Amino acid sequence: MFINKEFLHDAIDLHIHAGPDYMPRYGSAITLAKEAAEAGMKAILIKGHLLSTVNAAYEADSVVENIRVFGGVALNEANGAFNPRNVEAAARAGGKMVWLPTVDAEYAIRKAGQGHWISHYVNTSTFGYPREGLEILDDDGKLLDDVNEILRICKSHDIILGTGHISPVEALILAKESHAIGYKKLEVTHPNAWLEDFNYDVLKQLVDYGGTLTLSYGVCSVQNGGQHPMEIVKLIKEIGYEHCCLITDYGQTVHPAPTEGLRVYAHMLQSLGLSKDKIDVMLKDNPARLLSV
Secondary structure, eight states: OOOOGGGGTTOEEEEEEOBSOSSOBSOBHHHHHHHHHHTTOSEEEEEOSSSOOHHHHHHHHHHSSSOEEEOEEEOOGGGTSSOHHHHHHHHHTTOOEEEOOSTTBHHHHHHHHTTOTTHHHHHTSSTTOOOOOBOSBOTTSSBOHHHHHHHHHHHHHTOEEEOTTOOHHHHHHHHHHHHHTTOOOEEEEOGGGGTTTSOHHHHHHHHHTTOEEEEESGGGSGGGTOOOHHHHHHHHHHHOGGGEEEEOOBOBTTSOOHHHHHHHHHHHHHHTTOOHHHHHIIIIIHHHHHHTO
16 A cells, blocks of 8 residues: 555665765765665665775774675776776775776766766866876777786675776677686676667677676666666566666765665566566675675
C-alpha cells in the first residue's frame, strides 16, 4: 500500500559526490553515511573530481556505525593526472577506487564543446586556468606506460579502476588489456550518459572483456540530459543485468538525498518491467563484488 524501502537493505551506491568540494554539495561524507545507515544500506563510495575522497571516507567510516564508507581518487590534472605514485598512495591509504580522468578527459572536453550537458561540469572546474585534456593512449594508439602501471597497481591492490569520462576507443583498449592480465574490477563509468558513442556494440565488447557498467540515475535529471529511465531498462535487457550496477551519481544540491534517489531509481526500474531479483543483483551483489564486501 505504501512505498517499499526494502530495496535499500544492503544496497550499495558506488558513485556519490560529497562535500566540501569546489562546488556546493548535498552533504559531507558523514552526512551521507548517516543517511545511508538509516536506510539500511551496506556501503557507499564517495567521489570527487579534483580532490581525493580517501581521507573523508575513512573519517565517516570510523564515526558512523552500521555502514561502510569508501573513497578514491580521480586522475584529473589537479590530482596529478597519470601519476602511479598517487594511485599507490591512495590504495595504501585504503582507497577502493581510481577513476581515470573525468572533467579533464579529452573526450569530455570535446563532448562539452559539442553542446553535451557535461559542459556544466567540464567548464566549471578550470577556474580560469589552462587545461590540456587527458587521453590514456599514446600516438600509436597504445596505453601510456603510466596508465599500464596504474592498471597493474589496481590489480595488485584488488581495487576498482573506473573509466571516468574517457572515449569508447580508449575504454575498449583499456578493457582488452585489463582482460589480458586477468583484472576483474574494471568499471565502465555511467556509459548511459553518452549512448550515442557508447552504443550497444561497444558495451557488449566492454562486458565481454570483463567490464562492469555503472548506470547513473543522475543522467535522467533534466539538467543532465533528461534521459528516460526506459532507455536504461532497454540497455540492461540488451547487455545483461549481471554486468551492471545501479548508481545515483547524486550529491548535487539540485538533487534529493542520494538514498532517496536510489530508492526511487529502483522503484522506477521495477515499474518499467525489471524484476526485483534483477534489481537486487545490480544494487547489492555486483557492487559488493567490486568492493569485496
